[in-house]
Amino acid sequence: MSREFEIVREHDVDAPPEEVWDALTTGSGGWLWPMEYEPRTGGKAPFDGVVAVWDPPHHLVGRNDGPHGWFNQVEEVLTPLPDGRTHLRYVRSGVFVDDWDNQYDGAGQHTDFYLATLRSYLAHFSRRPVTYSSTDAPAASNTRDGFATLRAALGLADDVAVGTEATVSLPGGDTAVVVDYAQPNFLGLRTQSALVRFFGRNAFGAPVGIAVHDFADDATASETTSADWSDWLAKVYA
Numbered sequence: 001m002s003r004e005f006e007i008v009r010e011h012d013v014d015a016p017p018e019e020v021w022d023a024l025t026t027g028s029g030g031w032l033w034p035m036e037y038e039p040r041t042g043g044k045a046p047f048d049g050v051v052a053v054w055d056p057p058h059h060l061v062g063r064n065d066g067p068h069g070w071f072n073q074v075e076e077v078l079t080p081l082p083d084g085r086t087h088l089r090y091v092r093s094g095v096f097v098d099d100w101d102n103q104y105d106g107a108g109q110h111t112d113f114y115l116a117t118l119r120s121y122l123a124h125f126s127r128r129p130v131t132y133s134s135t136d137a138p139a140a141s142n143t144r145d146g147f148a149t150l151r152a153a154l155g156l157a158d159d160v161a162v163g164t165e166a167t168v169s170l171p172g173g174d175t176a177v178v179v180d181y182a183q184p185n186f187l188g189l190r191t192q193s194a195l196v197r198f199f200g201r202n203a204f205g206a207p208v209g210i211a212v213h214d215f216a217d218d219a220t221a222s223e224t225t226s227a228d229w230s231d232w233l234a235k236v237y238a
Helices: 017-025 100-124 146-154 222-236
Strands: 003-013 049-055 059-065 071-080 086-096 131-136 165-170 173-183 186-190 194-199 209-214
Touching: 003 100, 017 059, 017 071, 017 086, 017 100, 049 071, 086 100, 100 173, 100 186, 100 194, 131 222, 146 165, 146 186, 146 222, 173 194, 209 222
Parallel strands: none
Antiparallel strands: 003 086, 049 059, 059 071, 071 086, 131 209, 165 173, 173 186, 186 194, 194 209
16 A cells, blocks of 8 residues: 655764755765766755756755655755754655555665765765676575674674774775665675675565765766676675
8 A cells, every 4th residue: 555755863973055956956866876966956856856956055855746645855965064064864765566665664774774885985085986786686685684694704793883994896806895774674885995785674575785985986887887797796695
């Protein structure tokens, strides 16, 4: 049965509003996935949506509408703080068609992870060119212990703490990382030139996923990166 939902998050961000605005509108590949907005109210928004509000660098609303009252909307309000930082209010609202509780829980946890990645991007890689790639693990990862299997492959404990420094085996070889996000169903690693995000979507009935935001000057094409990660995941879940 369909029901409306609303997810609200508020954070103080260590960047001025203009820089946060750029991250939201032209730099989304650095923390979410690449998206394009037509820079005007009434313009085109991602996923065939419309820009309901375009007021840089203060207020952005993108909205998608569908049949039978379905909609999905994301609103971001940026308020400058006296110390040069920004207060970001993020509101996602819409309609989930079925499996409401599971979808709402999953959307909330994903939102927390994405916004944490935004803050990490602004702190370490803001406005740098990025190569984005993503891929899903094999269906064998969609089990109760699927994400624990991935953590074990990385050599990281289930209770690894944010700030932990480690060397892990990634497709490019042994890599020094800092754990910048750690929750039961999500894990974020920061390397010298990338943000690597692991999604334990097995908790919501789907395969484990990976997204890579690569800021290296010689970053390979996203298709090649995805293939490398697919091979790595296939070995993890063989």
